[in-house]
Amino acid sequence: MAKNLGELRTAIDAVDRELLALLNRRxxxxGQVGELKRAEGSTVFRPEREAQVIHGLQQANPGPLKAGNVATIWREIMSACRALEAPQRVAYLGPAGTFSEQAALHFFGSSIEHVPCVSFDEVFHAAAAGTADFGVVPVENSTEGVVTRSLDLLLQSPLHIVGEVSLLVRHHLLRLAPSLGGIEAVLAHPQALAQCQGWLNKHLPGAERRAVASNAEGARLAAGNPAWAGIASERAGSEFGLHLAAHAIQDDAFNRTRFAVVCLPQTLEAPRASGRDCVSLVVSVPNRPGAVHDILVPLKRHGVSMTRFESRPARSGQWEYFFYIDVQGHPSQPHVAAALQDLQSLCAFYKVLGTYPAGE
Ligand SMILES: O=C(O)C(=O)C[C@]1(C(=O)O)C=C[C@@H](O)C=C1
Structure with a gap:
């Protein structure tokens, strides 16, 4: 006979008690792993181990929970366990409510110490100077292309990439009133203004577009002026008590941003192979015909897939470029190591930005 609501809730309560006991055992x-790590002086955060735990559980999952639910739940469980070993301080472009914060929470779970910063430069500085253990910065948007400042900072900085997060970015028009009437200015990060320009041209052609340091900062300012609107996340809207005057106004419905998680090499040694890995490099080649073609040959020869190829001016005044290349695999795999070695021999400049488990 079917159980009634009271009986079902009693059964859920019993399962929750079991879960609580199991989670505390975990x-x-x-905590014991943390003591071992402290004794041997190794780092607490092991992204490749966390990726393996989640992947393994997703494979073993009989349902009805979806694979995405399993990832979300265990990311939080491991975040709480990690925080018991040592708190992780994470720097990102603040204030609260930015997509960078969302990316940080997605990657580390919510048991972190937040270090909101006013610029990407400050994020790099915090992670390099030790006021944060990790930094999270956007590197690429599917509508607007690369975030040039982040790429330039990666090139110059001692930090390396240890992880990546890809977020679906939905921008909302946020303001004190729930409608579009009377908006004189729209305030947002230049990337967000660019990602919503079609919508703004159509719906608010007369409004001034004002670039500010972050979307959450635009939302914060819009909370102080009824004639201003911000473009930001739903979370920023609730943070500053604003209405969603228009929902999902980005020109591309599948607008995504990729974020890099960075830290000093001594904070976390390059993650070991997780089975789904990525190597990010920046290289330059001598300025001669065919040189760019040549650097792609070793990848083809050794069967290594390239997932990204971007160029940035080298600022030498000589029309020279840095090439940012992502390849699939881990240097512990012989074909990847061979391809990278051959590639390096062709380059005037070669820097590995990081080896890390590929994001979803
Ligand atoms: O396996 C470890 O090294 C742990 O510290 C345990 C654990 C976990 O909760 O599963 C926690 C932190 C690490 O980032 C990886 C995994």
């Missing part, structure tokens, strides 16, 4: 084991 946390105690993670």
């Amino acid at each position: 946390a105690a084991l993670a």
Whole structure:
């Protein structure tokens, strides 16, 4: 006979007690791992291990929970366990409510110490100077292309990439009133203004577009002036008590941003192979015909897939360029190591930005 609501809730309560006991057993084991790591001086955060745990559980999952639910739940469980081993301080472009914060929470879970910064430069500085253990910065948007400042900072900085996050970015028009009437200015990060320009041209052609340091900052300012609107996340809207005057106004419905997680090499050694890995490089080649073609040959020869190829001016005044290349695989795989070695021998400049588990 079917159970009634009261009986079903009693059964859920019993399962929750079991889960609580199991989660605390898990946390105690993670605490012991933390003691071992402290004794041997190794780092707490092991992204490749976390990726393996989630992947393994997704494979073993009989349902009805979806694979995405399994990832979300265990990311939080591991975040809480990790925080018991040592708190992770994470720097990102603030204030609260930015997509960078969302990316940080997505990657590390919510048991972190937040270090909101006013610029990408400050994020790099915080992670390099040790006021944060990690930094999270956007590197690429599917509508607007690369985030040039982040790429330039990656080139110059001692930090390396240890992870990546790809977020579906939905921009909303946020303001004190729930409608579009009387908006004189729209305030947002230049990237967001660019990602919504079609919508703004159509719906608010007369409004001034004002670039500010972050979308959340635009939302914060819009909360102080009824004639201003911000373009930001739903979370920024609730943070500053604003209405969603227009929902999902980005020109591309599938607008995504890719974020890099960076830290000093001593904070976290390059993650070991997780089975789904990526190597990010920046190289330059001598300025001669065919040189760019040549650097792609070793990848083809050794069967290594390239997932990204971007160029940035080298600022030498000589029309020279840096090439940012992502390849699939891990240097512990012989064909990847061979391809990278051959590629390096052709380059005037060669820097590995990081080896890390590929994001979803
Ligand atoms: O396996 C470890 O190294 C742990 O510290 C445990 C654990 C976990 O909760 O599963 C926690 C932190 C690490 O980032 C990886 C995994």
